[in-house]
Every structure is written in structure tokens, then in C-alpha cells.
Amino acid sequence: MRKINSVSLIGLGAIGAVYGSKLQNLLGDSLTVVANKNRIQRYQSTGIIINDEVFHFNYQLPNTTTAPADLVIFAVKNAELNQAIEEMKSHIGPNTIVLSLLNGISSEEDIYEATKSEHILYSMCVGIDAVRNNISIRYSSLGKICYGVRNQDLSEDVFAVKNLFNDAGISYEIPDNIWRTIWAKFMFNVGINQTSAVLKAPYGIFQNIPSANEWAESAMNEVVAISQKVGVHLTEEDIKQYRPILHKLSPKGKTSMLQDIEAERKTEVEYFAGKVCELGREFNVPTPVNDQLYKMIQIMEEITEYRNKISQ
Ligand SMILES: NC(=O)C1=CN([C@@H]2O[C@H](COP(=O)(O)OP(=O)(O)OC[C@H]3O[C@@H](n4cnc5c(N)ncnc54)[C@H](OP(=O)(O)O)[C@@H]3O)[C@@H](O)[C@H]2O)C=CC1
């Protein structure tokens, strides 16, 4: 049985730092975090603070000559993925298992296009409510990582990751149909992330104000309709199954997209509404809610850019 002894991670944000801290507790310096000089300086100045505990990781500059890792984890935002893949190429050898924790439905294919790796597992994380303020991260629910192989029997890679997660205390699920699971998460993000960004609303608002939740679910319904056309076949039942997940998140917790808006970062709207509208056009499915969310969030980004420009 394959054993994972070394892990390389890129993206020490809300998700990467939280799961990275669990792996660091298990692997020590055999967990390598790849980051450029500026980021490393920032991380080393105070350490990464996760729920008040300070973590110092084993950092490595991108493109340092290195032995391939047993496992590579991507935890950057979608718009940052292409650069991150370039910077991780020396960590990915012919037997390296690759996991991408990014939301959306495109990251595994993007990684495959760039690396042609045969060891990419499909994955996503759910039920985690990590909020990042620069290098300080707080979470109340660790959630779980769902992963697996698409259209194939479970591989040795799946069991190697399972053993690693068991040893590190990371909850996981290996669903029968990981592609459907990723689509269901995409559906949830399209609803909750985008409406929370526009309303500037933490999870508590969606837990307590029915009209806010109805709006989020109307965006999710458009993903359900598209999923029928692409053969994934989500149903309204999938929307209902996300309700208890939403209710377990901290009422003060914020979606990653709301965090992006507040921190004046570019959001992942291209990969959520952008993708929904593109597929809607392709398959003749109307997407009026996502059309508006796409426009609104893009305008919000432009306003931020404009304000930053005139304040310089
Ligand atoms: N936050 C959440 O609760 C959840 C998020 N997700 C998904 O997980 C993914 C990551 O989200 P999240 O953790 O919130 O995002 P963050 O913005 O908190 O973290 C991304 C991190 O990646 C770093 N980064 C970007 N490019 C590079 C690079 N080339 N080299 C090294 N580091 C890099 C960023 O550094 P810097 O800040 O210096 O640019 C940042 O620390 C997204 O797809 C998101 O949708 C999924 C489930 C829940």
C-alpha cells in the first residue's frame, strides 16, 4: 500500500492554512508550502495564526529544484491557479497524487491540461467556515474534504489519501460519484457565495431571513436546470440537502466571495455565474438570476478598482 510521506501545498489562505495546519501537525517539515519571497516574508514575520495558535511552516520558493512530493495540494483561488500550477511543476512527478480544493468545476481539468498528470483526484471541501484576515484565520467548523476518481474504480491513490487524512485528523468522504458531488457544491457556491457578496451578508442572514435564502436558492435552481442538460442530474433535493450544511456554519462566518469583496480582492465570479451563464447559453437554459449576479459582482469589482485608482 502506498504511503504519503511528503506533501507540497500552494495557497496558504483560509482553506490551505487550516488543512495545512493539520498536515503540519502530522508531517512536520515534510509538509512544504510553496510561496514567493514576499509571501514568505509576510508569513515568517508573525507566523500564520489559526484560531489563536501560531504556525510556522517549511517554506520553499517556486521552481526550486526539488524531489517530487507524494501529494500536491492546490488551495489558491481560481484566477490564481494557472500561475500556481507553473510554480508547482517541479513538485509533481509521475507518481505524485494531486488534489485541488478549489471551488468550481474547472480546476482539475485545468491542472490536467497543464501537467497531464494521471494522478489527479477530483475533490472539494464542504462545511468549513474559515475566515481569513491577512495571515490570521479563524474557523469554527473544519468540514470535510470530499474526493475520489471520476468514472473509474477507486485507485490506490484514493486509499493513500484516506490513510493520510485518518492520520492527520482531517474528515473526508469518498462519494460514489465525485463529479456529481462537485457539481452540487458548485450549485451551493453559485447561490450562497454570490448573493452573500452582493448583500454583504454572513451565513446568519441566510439562516434567519427566508427571502435571502430564497434568492440564493433561485440562483442554485439555474445550476440544477443546467445539470440536467449536461448529464449530472442534480435535483431540488440537492438544494434541500445543503440547507442543514448552511445551518451548521457559524452565523458570523462569511463565504470566500464575501471575504474577497471585503478585502478588495478579485472574486471567483467568472468561475461561478460566469460559468453558469456560459453553459446556459450553450444549452439554451435561461439564467436570469446569474446574469444579474454576474453583472452586479463585476460592477462591484470595477468600483473597487476605480476607488483604488483615484485614491492613489
Ligand atoms: N474560505 C472558505 O470557507 C472556502 C473556500 N473554498 C475555495 O477554496 C479556494 C481557496 O479559497 P480561500 O482559502 O478562501 O482563499 P484565500 O484567498 O484565503 O487563499 C488563497 C491563498 O493563496 C495564496 N496564493 C495565491 N497565489 C499564490 C501563489 N502563486 N503562490 C503561493 N500562494 C498563492 C494567496 O496569497 P495572497 O493573499 O498573498 O495573494 C492566499 O493566501 C477557493 O477556490 C475557494 O472558493 C472552498 C470551501 C470553503
Ligand SMILES: CC(C)(CO)C(=O)C(=O)O
Ligand atoms: C461552502 C462555503 C460557502 C463555505 O464552506 C464555501 O465553499 C465558500 O465560502 O467558498
